[in-house]
Amino acid sequence: xxxxxxxxxxxxxxxxxxxxxAFASAIASRxxxxxxxxxxxxxxxxxIELVPVRADxxxxxxxxxxxxxxxxxxxxxxxxxxxxxxxxxxxxxxxMRSDEPAREVEYFLRVALALFALQRDGLLLHCAALTPxxxxxxxxxxxxxxxxxxxxxxxxxxxxxxxxxxxxATALGDDLILLRREARGWCxxxxxxxxxxxxxxxxEAGSGVVSGIYKLVQDRAVFAEPMGRVAAAAELTANCxxxxxxxxxxxxxxxxxxxxxxxxxxxxxxxxxxxxxxxVIAQEAPC
Amino acid sequence: MLDVIPRRTPGIASRMLDDExxxxxxxxxxIAVLNGVGARLxxxxxxxxxxxxxxxxxxxxxxxxxxxAESDALAFCQxxxxxxxxxxxx
Numbered sequence: 167x168x169x170x171x172x173x174x175x176x177x178x179x180x181x182x183x184x185x186x187x188a189f190a191s192a193i194a195s196r197x198x199x200x201x202x203x204x205x206x207x208x209x210x211x212x213x214i215e216l217v218p219v220r221a222d223x224x225x226x227x228x229x230x231x232x233x234x235x236x237x238x239x240x241x242x243x244x245x246x247x248x249x250x251x252x253x254x255x256x257x258x259x260x261x262m263r264s265d266e267p268a269r270e271v272e273y274f275l276r277v278a279l280a281l282f283a284l285q286r287d288g289l290l291l292h293c294a295a296l297t298p299x300x301x302x303x304x305x306x307x308x309x310x311x312x313x314x315x316x317x318x319x320x321x322x323x324x325x326x327x328x329x330x331x332x333x334x335a336t337a338l339g340d341d342l343i344l345l346r347r348e349a350r351g352w353c354x355x356x357x358x359x360x361x362x363x364x365x366x367x368x369x370e371a372g373s374g375v376v377s378g379i380y381k382l383v384q385d386r387a388v389f390a391e392p393m394g395r396v397a398a399a400a401e402l403t404a405n406c407x408x409x410x411x412x413x414x415x416x417x418x419x420x421x422x423x424x425x426x427x428x429x430x431x432x433x434x435x436x437x438x439x440x441x442x443x444x445x446v447i448a449q450e451a452p453c
Numbered sequence: 454m455l456d457v458i459p460r461r462t463p464g465i466a467s468r469m470l471d472d473e474x475x476x477x478x479x480x481x482x483x484i485a486v487l488n489g490v491g492a493r494l495x496x497x498x499x500x501x502x503x504x505x506x507x508x509x510x511x512x513x514x515x516x517x518x519x520x521x522a523e524s525d526a527l528a529f530c531q532x533x534x535x536x537x538x539x540x541x542x543x
Binding site: 394395396397399400403404410411412413416417420421424 | 464466468470471473474475477479482484485486
């Protein structure tokens with residue numbers, strides 16, 4: 167028996183077929199906020215098979231596996247798992263034995279989406295994404311989204327938590343956000359991948375036009391300053407997991423990040439542990 | 454030291470953008486940005502030119518004295534060797 171879960175991630179239709187049914191049910195529950203109606207043709211077809219763990223299984227986790235290439239495909243190969251991701255073909259398959267299948271499936275989906283998004287003129291970016299509730303607007307009337315980038319510990323979750331607590335913004339996510347190039351500009355989409363317990367969020371995926379990107383700098387003063395486009399492209403590249411580990415993808419990735427930096431702009435945001443940085447952002451984007 | 458030949462470390466992806474260069478060492482998770490002169494020196498660090506030859510090119514293309522170009526090129530190459538982005542051929 168098989169069960170297929172249909173997800174919409176950044177507008178891409180992901181058909182996730184999982185076995186056995188109990189496992190499929192758990193996955194459906196985990197990602198229900200991103201569910202959508204079935205469609206004949208999926209952009210990304212994922213098949214995951216969970217096989218019972220053996221007593222003699224060595225300790226192995228897909229989380230620590232090296233991603234290797236085989237032609238246009240990518241492999242995750244270990245003693246208890248075997249995964250193939252074909253971003254060009256829009257397919258990904260994983261067979262695994264695991265005591266923590268939900269965690270490993272999530273990791274596999276992150277890897278598959280990062281590769282797939284880059285293939286389809288998008289990016290999976292490690293950042294917090296917030297839509298302000300205050301007097302900040304965009305030209306086309308859609309909700310603006312501001313991205314906050316920085317390495318782990320830079321304050322992405324702090325910024326998201328502070329903003330929500332003060333009622334200044336709602337969060338699309340504070341970990342991994344999908345970006346797509348669209349006619350209205352670069353758009354950000356929430357994903358099921360966020361830091362549990364740090365950010366409250368609605369069940370549905372949020373989205374909006376990216377109106378600004380800020381590189382977080384912890385400081386006692388609150389201000390924003392320009393960042394060169396090339397340095398910004400490098401910063402964004404550093405925050406695109408999975409694909410920035412693949413030498414063959416780096417030229418495309420760097421160019422894509424440069425385009426985002428050119429079209430949206432990246433600034434350094436010096437901030438302290440309160441919501442005053444929103445005043446700086448509001449001054450920079452008056453309605 | 455000026456007769457040493459610098460060579461780009463294998464596995465580093467580089468991209469010229471707006472006359473600057475982004476270098477990514479995926480294995481070591483290092484990213485560097487080079488300004489215009491640095492990007493030109495990176496181009497010249499192809500395993501074919503000595504530091505002295507690289508400096509002569511820089512002195513010819515930029516408003517800098519040959520002596521200053523040599524000291525800057527040497528410092529640049531030593532810095533990138535320290536960061537694992539260049540190696541010196543003997």
